[in-house]
Amino acid sequence: MGVEVTLVTGRTLRQGRAMEKGKLTAEYAQAVGYCELSSSVLEVLEIDEGDAVSVESYHGSVVVIAKENAKMDPGMAFIPCGPYANVVIGSETAETGMPDFKGTRVKVFPAESQPMLDPKELLTSILEEDG
16 A cells, blocks of 8 residues: 655755765765655554655655654655655656656555665666666
8 A cells, every 4th residue: 555645855964964975875875765754654554664665656666764754744755865866756857957856746655575775776777777
């Protein structure tokens, strides 16, 4: 069972600091490889904070770690800017020159046995898909 939400992406202090150390580091993956969800969405999905979730959109899907945000509206989700968010927001710009960093409709599912890839594995999988 999945839950449909509106994805918002953005910069965070932790993401900015980790980016300075390198985008292929474990620290960077931890800083950007999560999805903030409301407590009620975690309940509906029957998962806990720290469990893996699959975030899917028209553009693609990615596995990240669920993070509870008690102040988050149940219809919203947040992923920090980075390679994980980029997979699901896509590159279409609708002639504005900027992808839709705010407002992409996604569906979130428990990831079951799917692992979260580290940044290098994620980028390799994207390059293989583009062939």
